Amino acid sequence: MRLSRSFLPTLKETPSDAQIASHRLMLRAGLVRQTASGIYTWLPAGLKVLRNIANIVREEQDRVGAQEVLMATIQSADLWKRSGRYDAYGPEMLRIKDRHERELLFGPTNEEVITDVVGQELKSYKELPQTLYQIQWKFRDEIRPRFGVMRGREFYMKDGYSFDIDYKSAVDSYRKMMLSYLRTFQRLGVRAVPMVADTGPIGGDLSHEFLILAPTGESGVFYDGALDTLDWLADPVDVDKSEDLEKFFNNVSSYYAATDEKHDEKAWESVPAERRREGRGIEVAHIFYFGTKYTKSMDVTVAGPDGTPVHPEMGSYGIGVSRLVGAIIEASHDDAGIIWPDNVAPFRAVILNLKTGDETCDAMCETLYNAAPEQFLYDDRSDRAGAKFADADLMGHPWQIIVGPRGAKEGKVELKRRATGERFELTADEALAKIMAKAPGA
Ligand code: ATP
Ligand code: MG
Numbered sequence: 001m002r003l004s005r006s007f008l009p010t011l012k013e014t015p016s017d018a019q020i021a022s023h024r025l026m027l028r029a030g031l032v033r034q035t036a037s038g039i040y041t042w043l044p045a046g047l048k049v050l051r052n053i054a055n056i057v058r059e060e061q062d063r064v065g066a067q068e069v070l071m072a073t074i075q076s077a078d079l080w081k082r083s084g085r086y087d088a089y090g091p092e093m094l095r096i097k098d099r100h101e102r103e104l105l106f107g108p109t110n111e112e113v114i115t116d117v118v119g120q121e122l123k124s125y126k127e128l129p130q131t132l133y134q135i136q137w138k139f140r141d142e143i144r145p146r147f148g149v150m151r152g153r154e155f156y157m158k159d160g161y162s163f164d165i166d167y168k169s170a171v172d173s174y175r176k177m178m179l180s181y182l183r184t185f186q187r188l189g190v191r192a193v194p195m196v197a198d199t200g201p202i203g204g205d206l207s208h209e210f211l212i213l214a215p216t217g218e219s220g221v222f223y224d225g226a227l228d229t230l231d232w233l234a235d236p237v238d239v240d241k242s243e244d245l246e247k248f249f250n251n252v253s254s255y256y257a258a259t260d261e262k263h264d265e266k267a268w269e270s271v272p273a274e275r276r277r278e279g280r281g282i283e284v285a286h287i288f289y290f291g292t293k294y295t296k297s298m299d300v301t302v303a304g305p306d307g308t309p310v311h312p313e314m315g316s317y318g319i320g321v322s323r324l325v326g327a328i329i330e331a332s333h334d335d336a337g338i339i340w341p342d343n344v345a346p347f348r349a350v351i352l353n354l355k356t357g358d359e360t361c362d363a364m365c366e367t368l369y370n371a372a373p374e375q376f377l378y379d380d381r382s383d384r385a386g387a388k389f390a391d392a393d394l395m396g397h398p399w400q401i402i403v404g405p406r407g408a409k410e411g412k413v414e415l416k417r418r419a420t421g422e423r424f425e426l427t428a429d430e431a432l433a434k435i436m437a438k439a440p441g442a
Helices: 021-028 044-063 077-083 111-121 167-188 242-253 265-269 293-297 321-331 359-371 385-395 405-409 428-436
Strands: 032-036 039-042 074-076 094-097 103-106 130-139 154-164 192-196 207-213 219-224 257-259 276-291 313-320 349-353 376-379 399-403 412-417 423-427
Touching: 021 032, 021 321, 039 044, 044 130, 044 154, 044 167, 044 321, 074 077, 077 103, 077 111, 077 293, 111 130, 111 154, 111 293, 111 313, 130 167, 154 167, 154 321, 167 192, 167 207, 167 242, 167 276, 167 313, 192 219, 192 276, 207 219, 207 321, 276 293, 276 321, 293 313, 313 321, 349 359, 349 385, 359 376, 359 399, 359 405, 359 428, 376 385, 399 405, 399 428, 405 412, 412 428, 423 428
Parallel strands: 192 257, 349 376, 349 399
Antiparallel strands: 032 039, 074 103, 094 103, 130 154, 154 313, 192 207, 207 276, 219 257, 219 276, 276 313, 399 412, 412 423
8 A cells, every 4th residue: 555645644642532552552553533432433554453353363263163154233132031131231232222113232242143043043962063153343332431442332353152062062162262262362463361260150160361461451460470481382282182172271271360350369379479470461352151041041952862952051252353453552562653463464564765756766665565565555655754764663564664765776675673673684575575474373
C-alpha cells in the first residue's frame, strides 16, 4: 500500500481519554476509532491485524480437528429461556424487540444456539466427539467499557464448543483445546500463561484462563517463575492419543499459576521462594468444562452404546480476538510506538523514501515495493525524514527499509529491525531476502 493514498490516520498528540499505552497507540497509529462507548470501527491497518490474529486462531483450531461454523449475532430469547439463563444473565445482555414484539438479543456467547443446533442433528454416540467453533462479534453491555478494545461492548471472539459422550472423552477435548491455544499464542508471538480458574459449582481442575503478563492487566496473578521460560510445546503431541494429551496437560499443570480468585496460599508455599512471581495479567482466553449443564437443561440426548439416551458432556472455549490486539501491544511496545510481532503485523515492512523526487531513490523504492505490494507499506510522502521515521516507529512495522540518495546510488539500503533497533547495510535484494524469510512459527 502506498502511504500517500492510504487511509492510515496517525496522530501526533496523545489522546487525552486513553488511560493505557495500547489504547493510546491504537488511536495514534490509526488502527481504530471509537464510534460509541465501547464500540469501534476498525480502520485498514487495524483490520489487517485483527484478520491476521483470526487466521492464526482458525488454523490452530482446524489443526486439532475443530470445525468452523458461523452463528448469527442475533439470537432468540426463547433459546435462553429453555436453558434458564435468560433472567440469570442480567444487564450485560442487550435485549431487543422486533416489529412483532418478539424478544431477541445480541449474542454475548453461544452455548444455547450451538447446543440447540447440535442437539437437533446428532442421534448417536457414534457421531461424537464434535468440536465446533466460530469467530464472530459479541455484544456485552459492560458496565464500564475501558482500555479501548480491551474491554469493549462489541468485541470479536473465537468461541468453540465441544460435545463428548462421557467425561473421559470430554477431558481429551479440553486438553486438545489447551494445546491449540498454546500453539496459537506461540504463533502470535506472545506468552499467555494458562492459569487455574474458577469452575463454579462443577468443580474439578478443568477451567483455565490464559493471561498475558502486563502491569496494566485487570487480574492479579501468582505463578512459578519457571513459567517465564518454559516451553510447553517442546514435546510432540499426537492429539489422537489420550496418553499424549495427558502427558502434555500434566506438564502444563505441574507449575503453580493462578489468578487471585483461585490463589491457594498453601500450594503457593511449595513453590521455591526465589521462583514466586506476583504480578498482573490480561485475560485473553478462557477454556471451561461444564459437563451436562446445557444438554440437561435444554434436553439434548444421543443414543448411548446400549441404546439409552445420554446427555453429551460439553466444554466451551473462548479467545478474545479483538482484546488480543490491545493485549499484544500492551506486551510489545516502547516509548516510540508499537512493536508488532512478525505474524500479526499489518505490513511486513515499511519502505521509507527519504528523498521523493530523486530519480534513484524513487526507482529503488518502486522496485522494492513491487516485490510484494500487498505486504509492504511504501512511505512515498514528501514529508521530512524525521516525520517518516516517527510514523514508522509508531506503527510498529517489524522492518524498516530506509532508502536515501547516498546509499541508493551504490544500490544499498539500510534495514532496521524495529524490535531490537539493529541496523544492516544491504543491497535491495539482500534486504528483501531477509524480510521475506519465514517468520518463526509462521
Ligand atoms: P472478563 O473477566 O475479562 O470480563 P469473561 O470471563 O467475561 O472476561 P469469557 O466469557 O470467558 O470472558 O470470554 C472469552 C474471552 O473473550 C475472554 O477471555 C476475553 O479475552 C474476551 N472478552 C470477554 N469480554 C470482553 C470484552 N468486554 N471486550 C473484549 N474482549 C472480551
Ligand atoms: Mg466478562
